[in-house]
Amino acid sequence: MPLTLGFLRDKLEEFTIDDIELRAMMPREVVEVGPFRVEAIRVTHSIVDALAFAIRTPSGTIIHTGDFKIDHTPIDGRSTDLSALGRYGEEGVLVLMSDSTNALVEGHCPSERSIVGALESAFANAKGRIIITTFASHIHRIQQVIDLARKYERKIVMIGRSLVDNVDTAERLGYIRFPREVRANGEADVIITTGTQGEATSALSRMAVGEHKHIEITRGDTVIISARTIPGNERAVSHMIDNLYRLGADVVTWDTADVHVSGHACQEELKLMMNLTRPKYFIPIHGTLRHLVHHARLAERVGVPHGVVITNGQVAEIDDQIRVLDERVPNGKVFIDAEAEEVPEIVVRDRQHLAEDGFVIVVVAVDSDSKLVRDPEIITRGLVHVDSNQEMLDELRQMVVGMFHSRPPEELRDPELLQEAMRAMLKRYFRKTMGRRPMILPVIWEM
Structure with missing residues (x-):
């Protein structure tokens, strides 16, 4: 296969x-x-x-x-x-x-083989552990690291689920050789890990801020980032490298040594x-x-x-x-949910909308003549802290009450027109006062 x-x-x-x-x-x-x-x-x-x-x-x-x-x-x-x-x-x-x-x-x-000299130089000069990160799918790069670890009698541990899974698959299919004598049973002095792009949840990023459960960066460690920074990730990678230096590590990157080729x-x-x-x-x-x-x-x-x-x-x-x-032609990402079912684009937009601006539910109870039975209820999530914004919520209630007093009776009797009027009024309010656009859900409860 x-x-x-x-x-x-x-x-x-x-x-x-x-x-x-x-x-x-x-x-x-x-x-x-x-x-x-x-x-x-x-x-x-x-x-x-x-x-x-x-x-x-x-x-x-x-x-x-x-x-x-x-x-x-x-x-x-x-x-x-x-x-x-x-x-x-x-x-x-x-x-x-x-x-x-x-x-x-x-x-x-350059050929993939051309980086072996720079990698070997790093292995030869490293006084402490070597922590190297590369793309989890780059099996040939990982093989070169394994071969150098064997040559310099170092023990390897791999950290990161995608990396471990890919190497397991590659070894099972005969694409990589990972001898037993190179695998660490206890302490490892070569750590292959994920995190080339400074991803916040990656193993190397967590090591850089001292939050990894098993690996602590110490003075004398050599960190090799064997990958090029993808445009857009420069800030995250730079921040991660600075944190590694603060912990006393020596960092080797593609722009300071030939440890990566495209x-x-x-x-x-x-x-x-x-x-x-x-x-x-x-x-x-x-x-x-x-x-x-x-x-x-x-x-x-x-x-x-x-x-x-x-x-x-x-x-x-x-x-x-x-x-x-x-x-x-329609194109772009297709999102799937936990059941591996495709999520329609409109649902994705709604989820993004909710994540960025929250939502507001306005509940009004009316009688058969479309007159308010009690004060409107305002429910918000992801927009403001309710306890510290009671004045704003009171103002919104008064606006809804005022709308019921000012609208003609025939409009109040039409639920769709009434909902749209409340939605438009509150939309203008939040855009003008907060610069936000929460999802607004009017609910009319006829008693």
Whole structure:
């Protein structure tokens, strides 16, 4: 079983989803689905068993690279299948859809093997424990750490559920070697953990603030962050590193030592992909709009001028030319609840609304003539502290009472109009006085 499928099986088992058929698709295997003929093509990436796809359609062949780099010396010896890509280039490729993550980075992406020198230097110079964090799915990186621990006669412990689960799966499927003599039974002097992006609940972040149950950072520890900071996480990672220094650790990061390489192709590899496949049209994928635009310009310089930049949900149509249509395809995250059932988008919006601004319930009791029987009741949650905001709640009650006195009788007899009037009045009040927009739920109780 491919490792990627093993990861997926574990995730389905975690959520007790057992009615899904899993089919392995191996490199150079061909699957026919309706009018399409799809061949899997091996590529190298930070995750083992990454694949590109050649999709034959009645109109021509589409090459979808997925995430890739061209690593000629990968850890497992399974390099990108350049010959298969070249074969399709000889036959003729209609469209190339290519990874744009590193479209702004000149040169070639270094091989995964190139970081072993920096990692070994850290092992050789470390006086105390080594605490290293990397992506939990980066099995080849973890294998290099295991091999160095064995060489320097150190004992390893792994912390973090996703990391432990992934390594267990990789070992069971034969993708990683984790000898018994390297595993720590008691004290460990190499700790592999999660937390590359400074996530507040990650093991390394909790160690950095002294809140981890089992690991305490001490002076002389070496912390290696073997991953690049994803844009948007800079502040959290910087804060975590500062906390590690305060505890006396020495911190090694990708920008101070060569302890990380990307899993995505840089400009020269992207050019090679274009020259191998020689597409008629080009569509950059996987990146921000900035990356997509620069990748399209790179394609023009290579001699593939017919390209379009589209973002998630947009549709490109190809016949005698390529053009972007006005229609859009629904896209985005699909949320599931505890029962693994899909949560409709409107429910997600309501939950987000409640989380950000709380809610207000207004209960009015009326008689058969739609006159108030008693003072309105105001219930709030997640908006204000009730005990310290009685004056505001009294003001809201008086506003509702005033509305009943000022509205025409026919409007008061219409429950829908009355509810909407209360909702609009309170919405204006909270926006003007607090700058908030709580969910407002009027309830009319006819006695």
